[in-house]
Amino acid sequence: MEDNASFKSGFAALIGRPNVGKSTLMNRMIGQKIAITSDKPQTTRNRIQTVLTMQEGQIVFLDTPGIHKAKNKLGGYMVNAAEQTLKQADVILWLVEPTDYIGAGEKHIIEQLKKAKAPVILVINKTDTVKKGEILRFIDVYRKEMDFQEIVPVSALKGHNIDELIRCILLYLPYGPAYYDEDTVTDQPVRQIVAELIREKALRLLEDEIPHGVAVVIESMKETERIWQIEATVVCERESHKGIVIGKGGRMLKQIGSAARPDIEKMLEKQVNLKLWVKVKKDWRDSELLLRNYGYDPKDLTDSE
Secondary structure, three states, X not given: OOOOOOOEEEEEEEEEOXXXXXXXXXXXXXXXXXXXXXXXXXXXXXXXXXXXXXXXXXXXXXXXXXXXXXXXXXXHHHHHHHHHXXXXXXXXXXXXXXXOOOOHHHHHHHHHHHHOOOOEEEEEOOHHHOOHHHHHHHHHHHHOOOOOOEEEEOEOOOOEOHHHHHHHHHHOOOEOOOOOOOOOOEOOOHHHHHHHHHHHHHHHHHOXXXXXXXXXXXXXXXXXXXXXXXXXXXXXXXXXHHHHHHOHHHHHHHHHHHHHHHHHHHHHOOEEEEEEEEEEOOOHHHOHHHHHHOOOOHHHHOOOO
């Protein structure tokens, strides 16, 4: 597929505060929906690995959970995932919002980035929300904080300047063979992506009614010639949450299923029959055993160096 003398391949880590648009940007760059997006912070819980293969090279994107102050074991897992990713990347993309205010959260990330060995590209996202002339001011504010290899303003939502960002990433990747074959888009198991798609719809539809303590477990996935039969459980932390997830007459649960089904069908390229249940697991975000059961294993994040 490639001539190693001119082909580049490597790992690009997406890092930033929660809700800055990392998953939206990664989905935009690879042209498919893999990471879930929501207006709630800390939506991405695992490090998601996706692959973009072009004639010039292959970029393996590592989409990390947002760096924030951990409040429970799940939060600690997420922060650890993000910080470990910095050590493994060939290039780091730091996503920020278009603002001239650099808060404590950003200062914490800057300290992490200064310790990183990989080159850092500052990506100012959501440029569609501000006037063009203001962007230079924002660039100037961030430039004073640390030396960036590149500064690229983009709109992940609108797709503005994405090609320029991809070109910049390739500049800093080493020459060498591809890590994955050219048809690979993600290393995420299909079950995990299906669970994440259901969780995304739950987060969006429930809005502020439920805190962030919702997980989705795929109980079974069976493929027949014409259809996928999928059974999944939405796990919440309290009995009071269970009633909200189910909704009056089961309406909310039906809405979550109806919203998730088209995305799952698009990914699996087949009709889907989706059945959802709701289960209460008290304080699951602070239970190592339950975290492991729901796909968050801290052992996966041990430093390989």
